[in-house]
Amino acid sequence: MRASAGARPFPSAFLHARLVGLFLLSTGAIYGAYLGWQPAQLARIGPLAWPPLAVGLAVVAGAVLHDRLSSLSDRAGRWKLRAAAGVGYGGVLLLVLLGILVGEPKAVASGLTLLMILQPAFLLLAGLGRGCLGALVNALALTMVGALGGGERASAAVASHAAFLAFFLVADHAARKLAEYPVESLPAPRALLGQAFLPALAAAGALVLLFAWIPPQPYAPLKRTGGAPAMPPEDLARILLELGGILALATLGFYLALRFGSGGSGERGDPVAEKVPARVRSEPSGPSRGPGDGDGDSGWRGRIVRLYVRLLGELARLGVRRRPDQTPLEYARKLAPEGAAGELTGVFMRARYGGEEPGETEYRSAQAAAQAVLDRARKGT
Amino acid sequence: MEPARSTLYRSFLLSAVPMLLLLGAALRLWAWAALGLAFALLLAVSWLSARGRAAGIRARRELTPSAFEEDEVAVEIVLEGDRPSRMLEVVDSFGPAIAHEQWMLDPGGLVPGSRRRLRYVSYCSRQWGVYTVGPLRVVASDPAGLFRSSRTIPEVEDFAVFPRVYDVAGLGRLGARPTFAPQESSAGRAGQNLVYLGVRDYRPGDELRRVHWPASARRGALVVKEHETDLCPYATVFVDLERRHRAGTGKKSSFEYVVRTAASVVWTAVRSGSFVQVAGLGSRPLHVPPGRGEDHLAFALYELIRAQQDGQATLTDVVLHHLPSVPANSTAVLVSATAFLDLPALDDLLRAFRDRGVRPAVVLVNNHSFPAIEGWPPPRAVVVEKCREVTFFLRSRGVPMRVLEESDDLGAVLGREGVGW
Numbered sequence: 001m002r003a004s005a006g007a008r009p010f011p012s013a014f015l016h017a018r019l020v021g022l023f024l025l026s027t028g029a030i031y032g033a034y035l036g037w038q039p040a041q042l043a044r045i046g047p048l049a050w051p052p053l054a055v056g057l058a059v060v061a062g063a064v065l066h067d068r069l070s071s072l073s074d075r076a077g078r079w080k081l082r083a084a085a086g087v088g089y090g091g092v093l094l095l096v097l098l099g100i101l102v103g104e105p106k107a108v109a110s111g112l113t114l115l116m117i118l119q120p121a122f123l124l125l126a127g128l129g130r131g132c133l134g135a136l137v138n139a140l141a142l143t144m145v146g147a148l149g150g151g152e153r154a155s156a157a158v159a160s161h162a163a164f165l166a167f168f169l170v171a172d173h174a175a176r177k178l179a180e181y182p183v184e185s186l187p188a189p190r191a192l193l194g195q196a197f198l199p200a201l202a203a204a205g206a207l208v209l210l211f212a213w214i215p216p217q218p219y220a221p222l223k224r225t226g227g228a229p230a231m232p233p234e235d236l237a238r239i240l241l242e243l244g245g246i247l248a249l250a251t252l253g254f255y256l257a258l259r260f261g262s263g264g265s266g267e268r269g270d271p272v273a274e275k276v277p278a279r280v281r282s283e284p285s286g287p288s289r290g291p292g293d294g295d296g297d298s299g300w301r302g303r304i305v306r307l308y309v310r311l312l313g314e315l316a317r318l319g320v321r322r323r324p325d326q327t328p329l330e331y332a333r334k335l336a337p338e339g340a341a342g343e344l345t346g347v348f349m350r351a352r353y354g355g356e357e358p359g360e361t362e363y364r365s366a367q368a369a370a371q372a373v374l375d376r377a378r379k380g381t
Numbered sequence: 382m383e384p385a386r387s388t389l390y391r392s393f394l395l396s397a398v399p400m401l402l403l404l405g406a407a408l409r410l411w412a413w414a415a416l417g418l419a420f421a422l423l424l425a426v427s428w429l430s431a432r433g434r435a436a437g438i439r440a441r442r443e444l445t446p447s448a449f450e451e452d453e454v455a456v457e458i459v460l461e462g463d464r465p466s467r468m469l470e471v472v473d474s475f476g477p478a479i480a481h482e483q484w485m486l487d488p489g490g491l492v493p494g495s496r497r498r499l500r501y502v503s504y505c506s507r508q509w510g511v512y513t514v515g516p517l518r519v520v521a522s523d524p525a526g527l528f529r530s531s532r533t534i535p536e537v538e539d540f541a542v543f544p545r546v547y548d549v550a551g552l553g554r555l556g557a558r559p560t561f562a563p564q565e566s567s568a569g570r571a572g573q574n575l576v577y578l579g580v581r582d583y584r585p586g587d588e589l590r591r592v593h594w595p596a597s598a599r600r601g602a603l604v605v606k607e608h609e610t611d612l613c614p615y616a617t618v619f620v621d622l623e624r625r626h627r628a629g630t631g632k633k634s635s636f637e638y639v640v641r642t643a644a645s646v647v648w649t650a651v652r653s654g655s656f657v658q659v660a661g662l663g664s665r666p667l668h669v670p671p672g673r674g675e676d677h678l679a680f681a682l683y684e685l686i687r688a689q690q691d692g693q694a695t696l697t698d699v700v701l702h703h704l705p706s707v708p709a710n711s712t713a714v715l716v717s718a719t720a721f722l723d724l725p726a727l728d729d730l731l732r733a734f735r736d737r738g739v740r741p742a743v744v745l746v747n748n749h750s751f752p753a754i755e756g757w758p759p760p761r762a763v764v765v766e767k768c769r770e771v772t773f774f775l776r777s778r779g780v781p782m783r784v785l786e787e788s789d790d791l792g793a794v795l796g797r798e799g800v801g802w
Contacts, residue, residue, distance in 0.1 A: 131382065131383040131389050133393060137393070144413055148410065155412070157412075158412050169526070173385075173522070176382050177470075177526070187488045187490070192467065199524070210418075217409070219410055330478070330480065
């Protein structure tokens with residue numbers, strides 16, 4: 001559908017729900033790990049307070065920094081970075097797994113602390129990776145390690161993880177779709193997010209029933225070495241209640257901060273600029289490099305392409321998104337003023353696809369045209 | 382965020398399930414195995430939920446059947462369904478655009494018995510011709526977006542992209558027939574128009590209501606008012622579709638120039654209110670009967686874009702064949718794909734036109750200015766000399782003419798006043 005300048009609604013509610021899902025998943029995983037291995041720590045204010053604070057800040061900062069981080073390096077650089085991070089993280093997991101296999105509680109506790117610290121880091125650096133995969137994998141690892149102790153603590157950690165993950169997946173899917181398509185009117189968030197609560201409750205309920213029927217046992221080698229500290233049932237119930245309350249309050253605070261804080265910074269993480277290469281299967285294939293990638297981006301050519309990609313990001317925030325199936329010329333017809341948009345697109349296309357190296361004059365004219373287009377779009381909003 | 386159609390999280394869950402189940406079984410950790418089962422259940426429910434979501438959805442397309450090159454085209458998709466569904470993606474193939482796949486999202490709920498309208502605007506970025514639009518595809522997914530199902534709806538239709546047309550300057554001043562129907566153009570001779578021409582003496586048979594009483598009183602004899610006559614412009618466009626005159630390829634070809642020129646002439650004539658007919662002879666005859674108005678313009682352009690330059694007959698033969706259908710006092714525009722015309726035959730034609738009061742105009746596309754695609758082109762000097770000769774021949778007979786070369790900008794040359802017309 002065609003977007004007119006500044007007239008499209010932005011799916012803020014869905015993006016907020018997605019971030020809330022991520023917050024719940026991460027905080028719940030850290031609390032689950034504490035509960036499994038260091039329940040005594042939860043009597044202190046520090047271990048109780050840092051997970052929601054650190055995770056909340058990391059989620060918001062990660063969303064804000066997403067665009068900048070994803071445009072820091074080219075595609076090859078990002079792949080190298082992801083591969084290196086994957087190998088390093090795999091090493092950490094291997095060490096934790098080895099500690100578990102030999103039943104060494106100290107190794108497990110050290111690995112767990114490392115995984116807890118890594119969770120906000122993954123959220124913060126989400127722009128360098130793909131989606132929130134790093135945070136999801138790490139949260140799963142935290143939950144798995146937290147569940148080693150068995151008993152009600154493992155049940156709570158596993159059930160909450162499944163529920164939060166289901167909620168996140170539904171909210172994330174709605175947010176991704178609505179952010180990608182410039183729709184005329186947004187659906188009621190309640191109806192769509194209701195679909196997120198249902199599978200979450202179903203997953204949690206099914207697991208709680210399952211664990212009531214077959215209670216999870218602690219990992220035998222750790223049990224022998226006394227790795228998982230035992231806890232009286234009444235203390236456990238109190239701690240679970242407290243954690244539930246804190247998590248609910250923290251989530252509410254996080255949501256309100258997203259909703260009313262600085263115009264909802266959550267949506268700034270919408271990386272529409274990532275979608276610049278059109279995903280149109282039948283379009284004639286151009287050069288293998290995408291805009292902003294590769295070594296050929298040095299010089300004026302690269303500057304012009306980056307300028308254009310940056311402008312796309314800015315315009316997307318103002319509601320004038322470029323559809324994935326739109327060519328630059330098609331997109332330019334939506335922009336105003338026509339002359340400036342046409343000039344900018346012409347310079348971009350010559351720089352991106354042309355054989356001749358553009359010069360400073362072209363860059364300056366593209367810069368002026370981009371400014372004119374941006375000014376008009378801002379006035380339009 | 383990941384793109385909407387990413388399968389990253391599905392891959393994550395599909396990898397996690399066997400790992401959790403295997404580790405849970407190997408280490409006898411029921412909690413891990415249960416988490417794996419929960420993930421597997423989530424995947425299974427999502428798969429079942431996505432399956433068949435697109436079934437029972439009906440869609441149809443509403444769009445105009447034609448547009449000009451570089452025009453924007455608004456397309457509406459009307460969705461109906463037998464059961465409620467949300468977040469449906471609809472994919473349409475719009476052949477005239479280079480980026481021909483159009484993805485839309487229906488964010489709201491589709492309720493049985495109601496209709497949802499989706500709209501996209503595409504751009505005819507491909508060259509003129511007949512393209513297909515469709516089929517439509519409806520893509521639905523489960524609420525978590527882990528699985529998708531799609532259904533293809535065979536809603537395919539032809540879409541004509543007409544060549545970009547230019548106003549041909551000076552065409553409106555050429556031939557026209559008198560008519561009793563009110564027209565925008567008129568001639569300064571006595572007729573039925575409302576434009577006042579003057580007075581003349583009364584002649585028996587003149588209507589009394591035409592008597593100019595004040596003038597009659599002044600003169601002492603009856604005088605009647607005279608009005609101008611209405612003119613109905615009428616143009617016949619002859620298109621050269623002779624195979625021998627093919628040259629060049631793609632946008633730079635003699636056929637391309639011939640079709641664009643003919644389309645521009647038809648466009649200009651119809652826009653000025655003319656009756657227009659088109660004739661040509663390829664392997665399939667090109668014949669557009671006389672008509673006027675927007676619908677006729679669309680029909681004429683549609684026939685033009687379906688024509689092929691694969692005929693055997695010369696342009697003069699085509700004109701001779703259709704001469705009886707060229708009305709007196711009308712305009713005949715000859716669009717030739719070569720400057721190498723048979724001048725004696727052309728001279729006979731011009732004489733025949735003159736006898737019937739037909740005003741001819743000639744556009745010559747110099748096929749030898751394009752890269753030759755068969756045979757050897759004559760030397761450049763010969764071509765230049767022939768162009769001069771035919772130009773002199775036509776101008777000396779008062780025939781408006783233009784020669785189009787490969788390097789010419791059609792819009793500029795056809796729109797230029799005072800060159801030959």
